[in-house]
Amino acid sequence: MSTNKLTDIVNASVELFMKKGYHATSMQDIADAVGLQKGSLYHYISSKEDLLVMIIQEALDQYIGRLAEIAASDLPPREKFAQAVRHHLMGIATNLGHLTIFLREAYALTPEQQAIVKRETERYNRLVERIYQEGVEQGVFRPLDPPLVIRTVLGACNWFYRWYRPGGRMSLEEMADFFVDVLFNGIVVR
Amino acid sequence: MSTNKLTDIVNASVELFMKKGYHATSMQDIADAVGLQKGSLYHYISSKEDLLVMIIQEALDQYIGRLAEIAASDLPPREKFAQAVRHHLMGIATNLGHLTIFLREAYALTPEQQAIVKRETERYNRLVERIYQEGVEQGVFRPLDPPLVIRTVLGACNWFYRWYRPGGRMSLEEMADFFVDVLFNGIVVR
Structure with missing residues (x-):
């Protein structure tokens, strides 16, 4: 109860x-x-801050658990990376409230709590980075600056929380496919 | 005085x-x-809200004026688009305070003020979209969903305000070039 x-x-x-x-x-x-x-x-x-910590912790737990599964799977890196992007977007879309609070309000945490969030976020980023690096080693991905690649890719995804609202003209799956396509292939014709 | x-x-x-x-x-x-x-x-x-409006208005004015110049220039679309991305990133980096407030706190505005910000933001997005469309018409850019392209590109750029701090290992120009490269060419080897 x-x-x-x-x-x-x-x-x-x-x-x-x-x-x-x-x-x-x-x-x-x-x-x-x-x-x-x-x-x-x-x-x-015990406090409003307690609630903020719980909300952010829930957002993080859900995110990292599933990503770790994707990273540890036997899929080829290209498919892993695509799944990571899909997972990231779907997580935002299906958990829009928690994620909005996380992405917008985390600065209101105490320095100690911010340090925890930072550590967890970095763990998340490193998992995505490892998938990218696997792809580079197998000659699938271009050898670019890994932290910047992750920030560009996840930044494009994170911004989703600002404009995505359910019930638009495209399904969530179509949008996820679109993101993967643009991040993989860019917008320039070759 | x-x-x-x-x-x-x-x-x-x-x-x-x-x-x-x-x-x-x-x-x-x-x-x-x-x-x-x-x-x-x-x-x-007259109020704290007044200040928020002024800060956001300053951020928007600076942004839109320069972008309109880029859009109206004689450059080929590919170069225009690259300049728009650079302008967007540089604007965030050189005006980090204003932009952080704008990107993080705009939800605290009244509905009327939010409507103004929304209208201005859409004007900005449409300018970038027009540059993209020019590129599509000239066969330079892939014919993708224009609003989604803009949201992906500007989303990746906007997130910059969350992690960029001056004095890092890469110059601002290098980072801007990196963004343009990834958004133009993607991360997949071909």
């Missing part, structure tokens, strides 16, 4: 943080959204 | 909004940063 209530609180916070921003949302707003007295809210969480 | 003080106030706000976030920054913080009484601050601006 208590776990479900906590889930409700987290989900309500995601919505409020998304709409009003983290700083502009008060504990009272969250209590109202889940039908609790503000005092009772503290049975479940 | 009054204009210089206003510039000081805007610059101090950019720094504070960057560090603490827009919502967490108080008028008192801004007054302290420029050595004014809080009451005197209201001689220059």
Whole structure:
């Protein structure tokens, strides 16, 4: 019962943080959204910052677990990289609330928490980088500066959270295929 | 004199909004940063939101003016597009404070102000899209979905504000060339 209530609180916070921003949302707003007295809210969480950490942690866990599976699979690097890009986009699209908070509000964390997020983000980036490097070694990908490749590719994907809204003219799969195509082949005719 | 003080106030706000976030920054913080009484601050601006609007407007003006020049020039589309990407990245790098506020805090604007920002952003996107379309018509660029191309390219560039810090191992020009190369040619060997 208590776990479900906590889930409700987290989900309500995601919505409020998304709409009003983290700083502009008060504990009272969250209590109202889940039908609790503000005092009772503290049975479940100890602060608003706690909630932000939980939301960001959930976003990160989901992301890294699946990417590690892709990286460890037997697929050829080109297919692995395509799957990593798809995974990244799908994760944003299906978890838009959590990811918006993560990508927009992480700067509000304490320095210690920011250090954890940075470490996890770097772990994620290194997994994608390793896939790219495999492709370079096998002669599939051009030998470019690896950290910059990862930042360009994931940057293009991350921006997705700013403009993607469900129910557009293209399906999520079509958009993911488009991203992979542009990042693999570029826009210039040859 | 009054204009210089206003510039000081805007610059101090950019720094504070960057560090603490827009919502967490108080008028008192801004007054302290420029050595004014809080009451005197209201001689220059009427609200914190005013400042946010000014910062975002400055970021947009600078951006759109130069891009319009590139779009209207006689350069071939491929070179125009490369210049647009360079302009976009350089704008972020040389104006990191304003752009961070713009890209991160615009959601805190009122719906009316958001509508203005949206209209200006779309104007910007359409200028880049027109350059791309010229390239498609001249057989230089692949005929892909134009709005998605623009979102992918500018998304990759926008993310720059999250990780670029001056004084790294590569110059800004090298990084801009890298972006143009990856977006033009992709990462796959052919």
